[in-house]
Amino acid sequence: MRYEDWHTHNSLCKHAIGSIEDYVKQAIKFKLNVIGISDHFPYEYLASYIPSLDQIPYERYAMSLNELNIYVTQLNQVRNKYENQIKVRFGFELDYFKDMDEVLNNYLDSFKEKMDYLYGSVHVLFGKAGIFAFDDSRFLNKYEEYTVNDEVYLEFYTALQNMIASPAFDFDIITHFDLPKKFDKRVEDKTLVLDKVIETLELAKKSDLTIEINTSGLRKQAKEQYPSEDIIKEMYALDIPILLGSDAHNPEEIAFKFKEITALVKSIGYNQLAHFKERKRSFIEI
Ligand SMILES: [Zn+2]
Numbered sequence: 001m002r003y004e005d006w007h008t009h010n011s012l013c014k015h016a017i018g019s020i021e022d023y024v025k026q027a028i029k030f031k032l033n034v035i036g037i038s039d040h041f042p043y044e045y046l047a048s049y050i051p052s053l054d055q056i057p058y059e060r061y062a063m064s065l066n067e068l069n070i071y072v073t074q075l076n077q078v079r080n081k082y083e084n085q086i087k088v089r090f091g092f093e094l095d096y097f098k099d100m101d102e103v104l105n106n107y108l109d110s111f112k113e114k115m116d117y118l119y120g121s122v123h124v125l126f127g128k129a130g131i132f133a134f135d136d137s138r139f140l141n142k143y144e145e146y147t148v149n150d151e152v153y154l155e156f157y158t159a160l161q162n163m164i165a166s167p168a169f170d171f172d173i174i175t176h177f178d179l180p181k182k183f184d185k186r187v188e189d190k191t192l193v194l195d196k197v198i199e200t201l202e203l204a205k206k207s208d209l210t211i212e213i214n215t216s217g218l219r220k221q222a223k224e225q226y227p228s229e230d231i232i233k234e235m236y237a238l239d240i241p242i243l244l245g246s247d248a249h250n251p252e253e254i255a256f257k258f259k260e261i262t263a264l265v266k267s268i269g270y271n272q273l274a275h276f277k278e279r280k281r282s283f284i285e286i
């Protein structure tokens, strides 16, 4: 089979290496069927609404608003240039911020119709430790403000549930579904957190969302894809569609460990992966 990698970043977000064209060329070299370009949507618009956002270095998390046009122009250029060799699909990774979903649409709407798919993600919590970019190693000390790691997980799943339930937050795929494990900060009360996970999965199913199997966790301290095998089994039981993403921040990471992960999801029972074009989902056999 030819792999499809739906999750990549590029130098526009200022913490990834390589141009969009570099990712496309590498994906052609790896003989992929699809390369999805899904860079982080700007955080910049939030600064006028969330004064404490200046506590996090958001300029290094995403492109600026005036780079959105550059992004779309470059995407169109590479899609046309390489159309006989690979399918280039357009996406964004959207961060969910509570009560900011309406505001986001003011900036996103004019670009949305050009997109093939949208990822929804949570990287920032607004909870016990204040505004907390919990997957940024510069803020690891903030974990100390929680009594147990479980509290971080519960805040995270509450945020995911709010994201899923928000009528204004329009997206197709949930990415890195158990991101708080990134630094190997593990759950203590497994049943407590698993109950919340299942509640979140049921909401995702009700909204007919796809969940990504993201291989970047294998490159982090967690040493495990997002989400864990246990969660993928729950997803399979609920018949939730999946697809694969490497979350590459370097062209070399494209399709990272896809062979192993394809074998894993097949062993759980999956025989299809989701595929997106112009916000419509179809499936490929694996
Ligand atoms: Zn990133």
Ligand SMILES: [Zn+2]
Pocket (backbone or CB within 6 Å): 007, 009, 093, 247
């Ligand atoms: Zn990403």
